[in-house]
Amino acid sequence: MTSAFSFPTAILFGPGSSSALPGKLRELCVGRPLVVTDPGLAESAPIKAIAGLLQSEAHVFSGVTANPTEADVEAAAEAYVAMNCDGVIAVGGGSALDVGKVLRLRIKRPEKRLAEFQPDFGWAPLPRFIAIPTTAGTGSEVGRSGVIILNGRKRVIFHPALLADLVILDPELTVGLPATLTAATGADALTHCIESATSPVFHPMCDAIALEGIRFIHQSLRIAVANGSELEARGHMLLAATMGGIAFQKDLGAVHSLAHPLSTICGMHHGTANAMCLPAVMAFNAERKPGLFQRVGEAMGLNDPTDDSVIQTIQTLLREIGLAPGLAARGVKALQLERLADQAWEDDCHRTNAVPVTRDDLYHLYELAM
Ligand SMILES: [Fe+2]
Numbered sequence: 611m612t613s614a615f616s617f618p619t620a621i622l623f624g625p626g627s628s629s630a631l632p633g634k635l636r637e638l639c640v641g642r643p644l645v646v647t648d649p650g651l652a653e654s655a656p657i658k659a660i661a662g663l664l665q666s667e668a669h670v671f672s673g674v675t676a677n678p679t680e681a682d683v684e685a686a687a688e689a690y691v692a693m694n695c696d697g698v699i700a701v702g703g704g705s706a707l708d709v710g711k712v713l714r715l716r717i718k719r720p721e722k723r724l725a726e727f728q729p730d731f732g733w734a735p736l737p738r739f740i741a742i743p744t745t746a747g748t749g750s751e752v753g754r755s756g757v758i759i760l761n762g763r764k765r766v767i768f769h770p771a772l773l774a775d776l777v778i779l780d781p782e783l784t785v786g787l788p789a790t791l792t793a794a795t796g797a798d799a800l801t802h803c804i805e806s807a808t809s810p811v812f813h814p815m816c817d818a819i820a821l822e823g824i825r826f827i828h829q830s831l832r833i834a835v836a837n838g839s840e841l842e843a844r845g846h847m848l849l850a851a852t853m854g855g856i857a858f859q860k861d862l863g864a865v866h867s868l869a870h871p872l873s874t875i876c877g878m879h880h881g882t883a884n885a886m887c888l889p890a891v892m893a894f895n896a897e898r899k900p901g902l903f904q905r906v907g908e909a910m911g912l913n914d915p916t917d918d919s920v921i922q923t924i925q926t927l928l929r930e931i932g933l934a935p936g937l938a939a940r941g942v943k944a945l946q947l948e949r950l951a952d953q954a955w956e957d958d959c960h961r962t963n964a965v966p967v968t969r970d971d972l973y974h975l976y977e978l979a980m
Contacts, residue, residue, distance in 0.1 A: 937980045
């Protein structure tokens with residue numbers, strides 16, 4: 611059997627690393643970049659810092675919504691053309707990064723609407739793209755896809771040409787992230803690492819990266835939540851989120867299938883939804899595949915880890931960062947579980963879960979997570 615691996619993104623990491631941006635733009639021959647972000651960040655310290663570095667060359671589009679739509683991409687592409695830009699810098703969480711990535715398709719082929727996107731077209735090269743995450747969770751900075759709502763439905767636009775030319779992981783840009791968002795986005799990164807490390811898909815490079823990501827998160831997520839200006843912990847979380855994003859090239863599992871409908875039907879934050887479902891799915895998986903979490907426990911530095919001790923450790927971590935399990939306490943009603951389970955079953959992530967799941971298993975897992 612043949613497996614394909616690739617880890618090509620250039621990454622700059624470290625407190626203050628964003629100060630390298632002007633030089634990197636020159637290297638990439640970008641003279642008029644469009645900075646893409648969301649309205650919540652438009653007046654924030656990270657955007658002011660980036661604008662300060664770019665000086666007169668700063669052209670900012672701050673119209674990205676929380677669940678970005680085709681209209682967001684269109685507006686960003688119009689701003690790019692109107693300001694005569696020649697590259698994109700996306701600054702923010704997954705939404706800003708996804709819009710920044712995808713708008714370049716509209717620049718390359720303005721005659722094609724996003725709904726007409728064809729993955730088999732030769733899209734490369736797209737305009738240059740630099741991704742600067744200000745949250746540590748989605749891993750979108752190293753992804754080859756963007757999630758955009760087209761005609762009322764979430765669509766994953768995937769193409770290798772969407773990959774960033776450069777990722778800048780500057781922990782100083784994440785210190786303003788509130789504790790609740792630090793916890794929720796961190797739980798997303800943790801779930802990416804655990805699900806990819808235990809998925810049966812063969813990808814040993816992803817496994818190694820996921821396990822190191824778990825080590826960073828176990829060491830640093832509590833500290834980043836308790837003290838947001840702790841730069842070492844912030845840095846570890848940024849690295850772990852990026853590593854989770856790389857690792858889940860290998861694919862995810864049932865936690866993400868359960869989490870997606872909790873966002874679309876119940877409006878729950880994606881990271882929070884993962885945190886609510888992670889312990890129940892881990893217990894379900896371990897029961898059917900004993901020893902599954904031994905390497906996860908070793909990555910967290912546990913002595914003679916067992917599945918139970920690993921699940922306990924994860925539960926304690928989630929509780930300590932304010933994400934104790936309990937869907938009911940977060941407004942999910944028992945009457946919604948059938949619909950949630952139907953949607954979770956339609957979600958492809960569970961197909962690469964550590965063990966096979968049925969639609970009824972997913973329903974039962976929601977019950978356990980209530
Ligand atoms: Fe996720």
